Amino acid sequence: MSPTLAWITAAAVLAGHFGLMLSGYNRINGFGWQRRTVKRCTKVMFAFTLLWPPIAIWMWQGFLSNWVTGNADLSSTPTLLAIYSVLCLLAWPMLGIPWLYFRPIFGVEAVTAPRQTEVVPVQQAVSNRLALTRKCKFESRLPINQVFDLSIDQIDLPVAHLPAELDGYRIAHLSDIHLTGDIHPDFAGYAVQRATQWDPHLMAITGDIIDKQPCIDWLGQIFAPARARDGCYFVLGNHDTRVVDSWQTRDAMDRAGWTDLGSRGLKKKLGGVDSLLIGNEYPWFQRPLIDAQPDQPFRLLLSHSPDQFGWARRHNVTLMLAGHTHGGQGRLPLAGPLLSPSFHGSRYASGDFYRAPTTMHVTRGLAGTHLIRINCRPELSLLTLRAA
Structure with missing residues (x-):
């Protein structure tokens, strides 16, 4: 066994170790466990x-040295080390x-959706200092x-089975506001x-509105000015469980004029079409009890994840709208995102996807x-629905 091959194998084991840990980190954040x-x-x-x-x-x-000289004794390798090393190679x-x-570069399951992007340095657009804490x-x-460069993306989103009356229907999608007290409410x-x-x-809004209890007082200031012809709707996410009582957030959003879709379905006409608006906050809150067979030509789901x-x-x-993954928080050239709190890893970190019969848009938040x-x-998604 050559020294080069021996050390290449060791490097492969170490790389597999990091891959296993990354995969585990992404998926453990997909559970509905308590934050602690x-x-x-x-x-x-x-x-x-x-x-x-x-x-x-x-x-x-010692083992690698013996391997290089041809005197390796596998029985001398600690059992746990050997088992975990094999797992790392299998990764x-x-x-x-x-x-x-x-x-993302291969576009598997991706929907081709033309978009126009405007990048706004929000600090230059508002009067108050956005960074509130030393950190x-x-x-x-x-x-x-x-962090303060807002991408305003106008997206023509092809939606399979979209009723003809909804061709051109416009949805403004926000997510993952994360009011922590670090950033001035003027940003949101x-x-x-x-x-x-x-x-x-x-x-x-598809969840994670608030992280810190005092920020509940900001909700009216931020969201009351919102206007939309058919209404403004929201669901909560995992970070919304960090306040003492998530119903305080729901009540504050209600007072701001927003409709809570959490764990329920709401029948409504959208663009003259009988539609069902659904909120799915699982696994942090209960799933909605919805008939699998549609009575409506159009079903819109707001899901945090x-x-x-x-x-x-x-x-x-x-059509499903989601957030939660923040686009990976960082993206490598070509490779795309690595970190993404999802059972799918970074597969659906952000973008537009289709698996029959559902089109899904995931915003970076x-x-x-x-x-x-x-x-x-950070992203504000302005979606214009188009018949696919």
Whole structure:
């Protein structure tokens, strides 16, 4: 065994280790566990991610030396180390191939949706200083950080089985507002203002509105000015469970003129078409009880997580809007996003997708508890529906 092959194998094991940990991190955040449990698990995983490589290299040094000289004795390898090393090597075909297959550059399941993008440095558009905390002031000044560069994307979204009367129907989609107190409410307020100026037929928020209890007092200021012909609707997400009582958020949004779709269906005419508006906040709140067979020509689902794509398909949803993944918070050239809190990993981190009979739009959202966005600007989605 040549030294080169021996060390290539060791490098492959280490790369597989990082792939396993990344996959586990993404998926553990897809569960509806309490925040404390998720945090503990991710901290243990992060520590193991960093500590295992030097420990493994130290344990492997003697074995690799013997392997190079042809005197390797597999029985001398610690059992747990050997088993985990094999798992790391198996991660290449079992996780690596699907990950590569669903890279955004290949467009698997993607919908071709023409878009026009306007990038607005929001700090220049508002009078108040957006960075309120020391942490936010420091991180927002990093040269690669796009946290205050709002991407306003006007998207012509082809939707399969769209009723002809809804061709041209306009939906303003926001998500992941994440009011933490780090960023001035003017940032979200500006996005709502621009969405309203676009004169949408409907406005939707797909969860994670608030993280900190004091920010509930900001909701009226931010969202009361919103206007849409057929109404403004919202669901909650996992971060909305961080306040003492999520009903305080629902009540405040109700007072601001928004309709709560959480865990229910609402029959309504949209553009003269009998429609069903559905809210799915699972797994953090209950799923709605909806008939799988549609009585309406058009079904619109607001879901916090794209993980409910399968549920949407089983319930004959025409169009699903989701957030939660923040586009990965950062995107590599060609490879796209790595981090994405979803059972699907980064497969549906952001963009437009179709699996019969459902078209899904996943927005990158406005903000996050992490105040760094790299090649992944916050997004306001202005969707014009088109018959596919």
